[in-house]
Amino acid sequence: MANELAGKVAVITGGATGIGRGIVELFAEEGARIVVGDVDEAAGTALAAELGDRVRFQRTDVAEREQVGALVDRAISEFGGLHAMVNNAAISGRFVNRFLDDDLADFDRVMHVDVAGTMYGTQFAARHMRENGGGSIVNLSSIASLNPGFAIAIYRAAKAGINNFTRSMAIDLGEYGIRVNAIAPGAVPTKMGSFADPALPPEQSAELERQLDTAWLASQPIKRRGAPRDIANAALFFASDRSTYVTGQVLGVDGGGTAGEMTNRNAMMTSIRDAFYRDLKG
Secondary structure, eight states: OOOTTTTOEEEEETOSSHHHHHHHHHHHHTTOEEEEEESOHHHHHHHHHHHOTTEEEEEOOTTSHHHHHHHHHHHHHHHSOOOEEEEOOOOOOOOOSSGGGOOOTTHHHHIIIIIIHHHHHHHHHHHHHHTTTOEEEEEEOOGGGTSOOSSOHHHHHHHHHHHHHHHHHHHHHGGGTEEEEEEEEOSOOOTTTOOSOTTSOHHHHHHHHHHHHHHHHTTOSSOSOOOHHHHHHHHHHHHSGGGTTOOSOEEEESTTTTSSOOSOHHHHHHHHHHHHHHHHHO
């Protein structure tokens, strides 16, 4: 691929680090002009300096509606338009293993950043796109929204809300030529999703992550962790002209983590049955 996004302008929230940074880097490689929004001013400023004149950074807290509007306005005023809006900024809140032990103190902040921030970005971007021939909106969901389970109940609910919102907006905005899709990443090691201690020396941190892989990979058929570039490739597809007939989709980019049950229950039952008959025969 080369210049898939030539002539296009993108806004990417949460783009200073992790998955967001991976999307920024790939979009820049593919010819887009980009405005990055993030609360991490140091990382965002450094990224813009590294990638050159095609990238701008603006400190943005997506939980604040006016700041999201200003971010979109910056892209339009500096680069003359907006063709792709990537609502990536998110927080997970505290990791609590059981819901009954969660004091829900993070509820408001997680919902404001993850859900309201996505809504703000969608609305401001779509208002411009409606009057200028359409465009693509890409929302970042999570495998946690597709696989119900233990822990992070607030985050799971927030990301599930983004899935429904994505599909609703695909219906609402389709007549204006605006496509709205979501990506649900799986086990991608980022600062937000890591159980490692940032105070550890790099080699010890890497070893802890390696050991944690056992838990991450037990639930997916592809036995490797994802990378920001894996998610960025999906975002590129949705933002580019390759997906002009695709909207309202929630794409799991997760090593097969949402494909289905990973336990071979038939093999387990066969083993139990065979053992049972062996015991009967003495």
